[in-house]
Amino acid sequence: MASKIIIPDFRKTPPVDQVGVEERVARFTTRSVKKSSKMEGLKMVLSMIDLTTLEGKDTEGKVKQMCYKAAHLHDVIPGIPTVAAVCVYPSMVKTAKEALKGTSIKVASVSTAFPSGQSTPEIKILDTKFAVENGADEIDMVISRGEFLSGNYNFVFDEIASIKEACGKARLKVIFETGELSTLDNVRRASDLAMYAGADFIKTSTGKISPAATMPVTLVMLEAIRDYYYLTGRMVGMKPAGGISTSKLALQYLIMVNETLGSAWLSNEWFRFGASSLANDVLMQIAKETHGVYQSSDYFSKD
Amino acid sequence: MERLEIQKTYKIFIGGQFPRTESGRYYSLKNKKGEVLANICQSSRKDFRNAEVAARSAQSGWSSRAAFNRAQILYRVAEILEGRKDQFISELIVQGSSSAAARVEVEMAIDRMVYYSGWCDKFQQVFSAVNPVASSHFNFSVPEPTGVVAVIADEKSSLLGLVTAIAPIIAGGNTCVVLASESKPLCAVTFSEVLNTSDLPGGVVNIITGSAQELHTHFSSHMDVNAMVYYRDDKAQIKTIKENAALNVKRVFVYKENIFSEDHANPYYITDLQEIKTTWHPIENIGSAKAGY
Numbered sequence: 001m002a003s004k005i006i007i008p009d010f011r012k013t014p015p016v017d018q019v020g021v022e023e024r025v026a027r028f029t030t031r032s033v034k035k036s037s038k039m040e041g042l043k044m045v046l047s048m049i050d051l052t053t054l055e056g057k058d059t060e061g062k063v064k065q066m067c068y069k070a071a072h073l074h075d076v077i078p079g080i081p082t083v084a085a086v087c088v089y090p091s092m093v094k095t096a097k098e099a100l101k102g103t104s105i106k107v108a109s110v111s112t113a114f115p116s117g118q119s120t121p122e123i124k125i126l127d128t129k130f131a132v133e134n135g136a137d138e139i140d141m142v143i144s145r146g147e148f149l150s151g152n153y154n155f156v157f158d159e160i161a162s163i164k165e166a167c168g169k170a171r172l173k174v175i176f177e178t179g180e181l182s183t184l185d186n187v188r189r190a191s192d193l194a195m196y197a198g199a200d201f202i203k204t205s206t207g208k209i210s211p212a213a214t215m216p217v218t219l220v221m222l223e224a225i226r227d228y229y230y231l232t233g234r235m236v237g238m239k240p241a242g243g244i245s246t247s248k249l250a251l252q253y254l255i256m257v258n259e260t261l262g263s264a265w266l267s268n269e270w271f272r273f274g275a276s277s278l279a280n281d282v283l284m285q286i287a288k289e290t291h292g293v294y295q296s297s298d299y300f301s302k303d
Numbered sequence: 304m305e306r307l308e309i310q311k312t313y314k315i316f317i318g319g320q321f322p323r324t325e326s327g328r329y330y331s332l333k334n335k336k337g338e339v340l341a342n343i344c345q346s347s348r349k350d351f352r353n354a355e356v357a358a359r360s361a362q363s364g365w366s367s368r369a370a371f372n373r374a375q376i377l378y379r380v381a382e383i384l385e386g387r388k389d390q391f392i393s394e395l396i397v398q399g400s401s402s403a404a405a406r407v408e409v410e411m412a413i414d415r416m417v418y419y420s421g422w423c424d425k426f427q428q429v430f431s432a433v434n435p436v437a438s439s440h441f442n443f444s445v446p447e448p449t450g451v452v453a454v455i456a457d458e459k460s461s462l463l464g465l466v467t468a469i470a471p472i473i474a475g476g477n478t479c480v481v482l483a484s485e486s487k488p489l490c491a492v493t494f495s496e497v498l499n500t501s502d503l504p505g506g507v508v509n510i511i512t513g514s515a516q517e518l519h520t521h522f523s524s525h526m527d528v529n530a531m532v533y534y535r536d537d538k539a540q541i542k543t544i545k546e547n548a549a550l551n552v553k554r555v556f557v558y559k560e561n562i563f564s565e566d567h568a569n570p571y572y573i574t575d576l577q578e579i580k581t582t583w584h585p586i587e588n589i590g591s592a593k594a595g596y
Contacts, residue, residue, distance in 0.1 A: 293550060294352055296527035 010153045010193050014227075016184040016220055025215040028256045038251070039289055042282050045250040046073060047081040048268045050108055050239065052276045053088060053303075054115075054207065063092045065303050067099035074283045074300065077290055083279065084268035085138060089114070090131040097135035108138035108173070112163060115177070115206035117142035121159065128166040139163070140173045142206060143190065145180045153193055160197035173201035173239055178217045179209040187217055191224035201237035207274060212242025215256065222260040235264070241274025247285040250278060313341045313488070315350060315512055316495035318357030319505020324350050324513070332488065340397060343488050346513035348521040351453075351480060354509035355525055358451045358478040361506030366448045366476035370424035377420035377474060380501040384413045387497060391462055394489045398461055411563065412466040418568045419470035426475070426573050434581070441584040446577035448476035449554060450529035453522040455515050457534040457562045461487035464534060464562045465494055469508055471572035472532070480509045482522070488512040515540060523547035523555075530554040530576055534562070 033041055051070045053062060063086075070083045085106035088096050096107045109131035113119035119127075128139055141163050147155045164172050174194040178187050194202050202221055205212040218240045225236045238257070244250055250273060257265050265271050280302075284295040314321040326347035332340045344350075365373075384391070388409050395405035427446060434442040452472050457464025461484055472479045483491030495510050511518075515535065523531055523544040531544055531553050541557055548555045556575055560566050 293524040293526060293547075294355070294521075296525075296551065299526065 007196050008192070010157075010189055013185070013189040013192050016188050018184055018216075021184060021216045021219055025219055025256070028215065028252050028259065031252070031255050033251050033255075035289075039286065041251050041254055042247055042286050042289075043079075043081055044254065044266065045247065045273065045282050046279065046286075047084060048272050049083040049279050049282075050085045050087045050241075050272050050274045051083045051279060052086070052207070052241070052274055054110060058089060058092060060092070060095045062303065063088055063095045064099045067096055067105075069279075069301055069303060070105050071100065071103045073279060074287070077287060080283075080286065084272055087140065087274060090127060090134070090136070093131050093134040093136045106137040107135060108140055109134075109136040110140045110142075110175075110206075112141040112159075114140070114142050114175075115208040117144050118146075121162065124159070125162060125166045128163050132166070132168055132170050136170055138171045138173060138201075139167050140175055140203060142175045142177060143194070145177055148190060149181070149186070153189075156190075157193055157197045160194055160199060164198035171200040171237075172198065173203045173237070174199040175203045175206055175241075177206055177209055178204045178213075179211045184216065184220050187220045188224055191221045192228065195224070195228045195234075195236050199236060201239050201272070203239040203241055203274065205240075205242040205274075207242035210243075213240035213244055213274075215252065218253065219256060219260065222257060226261055229261075235270060237270040237272065238265070239272040239274055244273055244275050245277045245281060247278075247282045250282065311341070313343050313492040313512070315344050315346055315354075316492070316499070316508070316510040317350070317354045317506075318361075318509065319499060321495070321499075324511075325353070326350070332486075334397060335399060341489065343512050346482075346511040346518070348518065350511050350513075351518060351521050352525070354480040354511055355451060355453070355527055357506035357509055358480050359527055361504055362448075362450055362478045364504060365473070365478055365507045368476075370427060370476075373474065373476065374420050374423035376502050377416060377423060377470065380497060380503065381413050381416035381420060383497045383501050384409070384416060384494075387493070388413070390493060391490055394493060395461055398487045398489055408460060408463045408563075412463045415463070415466055415568055416470055419474040419573070422471075422570050422573055423474045426570050426577075429570065430574050430577070436583075439586050441586050442581065443584075444579050444581040446475070446574060447580050449576045449578055450477060451527065452477050452479040452530045452532060452576055453525070453528045454479055454481040454532045455519060455522060455535060455540075456481055456483055456491075458484050458486060458515075460484065460562050461490035462494060465491055465510070467562055467567050468532060468534060471570075472576055473503075473507055475573045475576050477530075477576050478507045478509075480511065480522075480528075482515060482518055483510055483512050485512070485514055519544055520547060523553065524550055526551045528553060530556070532576075533557045534559075 053066050070086050073080050082105055085108045086096050087108040090109050093109045111128040111131050112124035143156050176190045181187055191202050204217055257271055280300050287295045314323050324344040324346045328345035329342040330345050332343050334340055391409045392405045396402055431445045436442040454468045456468045491510050498508050519540045524547040545555055
């Protein structure tokens with residue numbers, strides 16, 4: 001299949017109608033999801049979360065604690081799924097892998113000099129190989145935004161392709177840091193470029209820059225995935241990350257995925273949320289639906 | 304051509320803003336002659352929830368402010384109330400008070416605000432203690448704010464009941480969500496405007512209008528509310544509130560004293576909504592000085 005794909009000229013990526021995108025997005029926020037469908041939606045959101053800790057102050061203890069939470073979100077209420085994956089720095093992959101032994105939760109590792117990506121290609125490949133050798137199931141790489149914005153698309157394309165090669169069996173998520181790309185046209189171009197270069201997932205942001213994931217940016221990326229799927233028949237996953245902290249917003253993202261790509265993408269194989277505080281808000285909503293009263297964060301574990 | 308008077312839209316007060324109720328519901332407030340005075344928001348449990356979230360996020364900032372600064376802000380509220388005295392008096396008259404009674408109520412409300420303003424930086428000293436203990440510890444107890452307080456305010460007074468409820472709560476560093484009088488809600492909305500122009504941070508006081516019968520269960524069952532204050536005398540509601548409060552062991556206070564009584568100017572209304580924290584601070588046992596050192 002891959003050999004038949006003709007790589008297009010990325011300078012001719014279709015332009016994005018910003019006003020149209022914003023109006024379309026506004027429609028997604030008007031759907032009413034209640035009662036049992038809300039419950040199912042909330043559980044689906046939980047199962048799609050990449051529980052994330054990416055801080056300089058991370059320790060083994062913190063990572064182990066987060067891994068425990070990933071597997072035991074809120075044992076008080078039965079039938080709650082686990083999250084999809086935990087997302088950590090390469091140095092913590094081994095710890096996370098060990099802590100998650102016996103569960104189906106994946107370990108994702110950021111790499112390629114995350115979050116800036118300002119390093120040499122050799123170091124980026126080494127960084128990736130280190131994470132994979134330590135057992136990472138998924139790699140979240142950042143692109144060189146500086147090169148991309150200067151128009152060196154070939155450089156970015158080769159960068160992604162070489163990391164994809166270094167990943168081996170691990171799935172590759174490509175982070176654009178859309179907060180630095182300024183326009184939706186650039187987001188669309190980066191999406192096309194990454195998918196043709198071999199990305200298994202495209203991801204909005206590192207979470208270190210504001211704005212992080214927004215609905216318009218995500219819609220543009222989803223539409224790029226759809227067009228790419230029609231052309232090549234290959235499914236690519238989507239991961240908005242950063243800034244999604246409420247259940248209401250998460251459900252609106254699911255609605256957007258369903259109405260743009262269809263229900264085939266509504267599983268944690270093809271859609272993820274990169275978030276650290278979203279899980280607790282969803283749990284509080286589930287507890288509210290279960291017990292009938294509004295909840296307090298005092299009764300939910302912090303990490 | 305005769306000028307068309309601009310009618311005021313009475314809205315609710317959440318997080319320093321004036322939204323309409325998310326439910327879109329309203330009830331018409333009528334005077335004795337049956338004329339409609341205003342359409343008032345019939346707040347829903349979701350409005351209460353939004354107000355609670357605003358109160359919770361404002362809580363740590365408000366309680367960590369210098370007590371003296373809280374006093375300044377409460378005094379500022381009194382100043383602005385004084386400046387808008389005539390507006391409150393005319394609103395009370397519209398809602399059925401005589402002009403003499405209206406003036407008394409507004410003046411009492413202002414004075415009560417000033418009274419509690421004065422207590423902001425004093426109650427902590429008065430109600431703290433250094434405790435004698437039989438070990439080498441410096442042991443002391445201080446009151447700390449309970450957190451978020453849900454209030455169902457007095458039904459019979461429009462302004463004084465509200466001020467009487469709010470002043471001791473915020474003087475002590477708590478934040479609150481208040482349900483105003485259902486039959487006399489006009490001053491609540493106008494009082495929100497006073498709060499909003501008094502340097503009071505958004506979310507410290509949130510005021511909603513509507514029915515206590517509908518909302519008291521939600522006020523008392525919310526897990527993120529730390530205390531509940533009730534100023535009415537519906538026995539069934541009091542019973543439900545006390546039962547629901549057990550869910551997260553909320554403190555419940557039912558105040559039945561006449562709102563016009565001077566007993567309401569009383570620092571114990573502040574300390575009701577304080578938790579006593581006792582600290583054991585180890586000290587060196589030097590020579591024969593022992594714990595008294």
